[in-house]
Amino acid sequence: MLDDLVVGIRQAWERGPTPDLRDAVDRVDHILEFGQRFVLTPGVVRLANDLADGCRDPHGQLAHVRVPGIATWIEWHGAVPWSTREARRAVYVVSLDPTRPITGDAMWMHPTPGGAYVSRNWVFSEGTWKGEPPLPPHRAAHFEEPTGTPLQLAWLISVLALITTPRIVERDPVDLSRVNRARAKRGKRELVGYSEIVLRRDGPEEDMGRAYGKSPARDGDDVVRRARHHVRTHWRLKRGRIEIVRPHWRGDESLGTIRQIHRVARPSERVSRSIQETST
Secondary structure, eight states, X not given: OHHHHHHHHHHHHHHOOOHHHHHHHHHHHHHHHHOEEEEEOHHHHHHHHHHHHTOSOHHHHHTTOOOSSSEEEEEEEEEETTEEXXXXXXXXXXXXXXXXXXXXXXXXXXXXXXXXXXXEEEEEETTEEOOXXXXXXXXXXXXXXXXXXXXHHHHHHHHHHHHTOTTTEEEXXXXXXXXXXXXHHTTOOOOOOOEEEEEOOXXXXXXXXXXXXXXXXXXXXXXXXXXXXXXXXXXXXXXXXXXXXXXXXXXXXXXXXXXXXXXXXXXXXXXHHHHHHHHO
16 A cells, blocks of 8 residues: 555656645655554454454553554555445554654545545644544545544554564564565566564464564573563453553663664655656
8 A cells, every 4th residue: 555655646746746745755755764564464453443342441541552663554454443444544653752652643544435545644642642633625525434533543552552462463574575676677666565464373482482582481490581671562362361461661671771663674765756856
């Protein structure tokens, strides 16, 4: 979807730049420069829908949610709790500090009946949702989905927590190197790298450790100590039930402090630069 968005912006730019289009170019440049991209598989979308339906206080839970990085692009295909329409959708979340409550914004990409997309922006401050600005009349006429609902907020919380939950889901990086080499030979731009978020079955503790990217819990009879690190909000399976774990710091500070910012591959070419080169 992000690749289609880049192509669409270029085509629209050729027809004539507008203020809205310049804003879109800046936003997509930010995604390509700083964002990490996740694509949800259908099973994860259905699980997020179920978790959102069971969230009674999304505004209260939001204060405990952390994002994977300063910029996170999430896209998927399927129905959602606020719309039964099967379509591709996306949300781009930006937060100043991944270890603190969300302070930034979220850009939702909603489908329209004509096949285009309309964006809605949410504003967050220290884990508090400030709502979304009203749409101008010329854009509201193309909008059909309800937005800004507690159920939509609950869904976003569920997905952000799932992405950081290795006992329930796993990240599967998609290798586009061969595809991009072939595209480069034909003079085409690189596709944006991404990781698929897929459901996984519960496994032994050693498998869970590998899912977190760390050593097994024990080495012989001695517990393996880890440096101090931040644990983001995630879901946990406990006694057959799913519960949410709030963000916290754990580990031995005497071994140092690890600050993790997850990144995925991205094209080296910025949209604004390619537009300028095409225009000259």
